[in-house]
Amino acid sequence: MGPTAVDTAVRDGDAASREFVRAAPPPGGGVVSAVGYRSRGRRPALHRGLPSPYLTLIFSLDGPVTTGRTPAEATGPDAVRTDIVVGGLHQSPAYVVQPEHEAGIQLAVHPLAARALLGLPAAELAGQLVTDGTDVLGHIAADVRERLREQDAWSDRFAFLNAYLARRAADAERAGAVRPEVGEAWAWLARHRGAGTLRGLSAHVALSERRLSALFRAETGVTPKQAARLMRFQHAKAAVVRAVAAGTRPDLARIAADRGYYDHSHLVRDFQQYTGLSPSAWVAEECRNIQAGGHGGGEDWDA
Known part of the structure; x- marks a missing residue:
């Protein structure tokens, strides 16, 4: 899982910067995408982590990741704060506080690889917005995080994390097999990209x-219909992101037809459920993050 690309840092004046480093996922299909991220000097903000067909695993290399089901929860005393985030499949956005500076590695994990990599079926993560990684991976995960923080190069971090996950996968029988x-x-x-019946x-x-x-x-924590909707939305959102990144206006009617939606209004409905916004409002909110490369690899918390 070595780095394959370093996106150009986006600078606001002379102080602020953002960096996204993408790595080729290890073989086996358990990890769908791997992204290292780092930002400095940014104005604190609240970000929407969108539902997707994948689980989320984040090792923060800075302070804890702070999340909530609502903006008020994420910014209030009931926010969830953890250095290692494990997130199951969810049906509404998670709100993530973006501080002035942050860094970490974020993985999108296939739900059917949860037994091998996390030691439990993905369904056991349902019902909670996020779970502390040490509760899932054990206290050794805290040591893994510290070793990741000690590394100076992204390539070394990805190699170390890859070796750790390979060891877990080698001991996969402890969590049983997927039917x-x-x-x-x-x-x-x-x-069928979520378009089948x-x-x-x-x-x-x-x-x-x-x-x-x-x-x-x-096994997964969602029904086949819910999984299909997540997959269909994932492909539609990716098409929207590609259009925005290319500097063009997304053709939502065409995207809806190409991605298996009954009509344009059904795509809008999914955007409203999964983002809390209309497609145009979400694009306006996320435009800078899209241009910075923060939506390019299957990862849906987009740190």
Whole structure:
């Protein structure tokens, strides 16, 4: 998992800067994307971490990551503060406080790799916005974080983290195996980019819709329909981001048609649920982050 690109830092005047370093994920498909991030001298702000089909694992290399289900919670006494973030699949935005300076490594983890890499099924992370990483990975995770902080180069950090995850995957039998029907169901939804039907999916894996939904939710924490919507939104959001990064206005009607939405209004509905904003309002809020490269690798907290 070595670095493949360093995005150009975005500077505000002479003091502020942002850096995103992308690494090629290790083989096996468990880690979908890996991004190192660092910012300095920025005006403190509140960021929306969007739902996606992937779990989130963040090792902060600076202060704790502060989150909440609402802006008031994220900025108030009930905020969740942790140095290592583990986030399950969720259906609404998480609000993340962006301080004046921050740094970390963020991984997007495939839900069906949760048993191997995290030691539990993804469903056990459902219901909570985030979980302290030491509660999931054990106290050794705190040592891993300290070793990551001691490294000077992103390449060394990614190599060390890759070795740690490989050791965990080698001991994967401790958390049991994913049922093959669930694995094939997820792969079928991914091939259809979330546009397939539950009837077609259940026929493909030779289970009733009710039985498949129960097994799927017990493993991932979401139903097949919810997973399909997350996948479809992920592809639609990526198309919006690409258009904005290229300096063009997103054609939402075409994006909706190309990404399997019934119509434009259904895409707008998903944006409103998953971001709390209309597509145009979300683009306006995130434009600078998009141009800085903060939405380019499958990671959806976009530190």
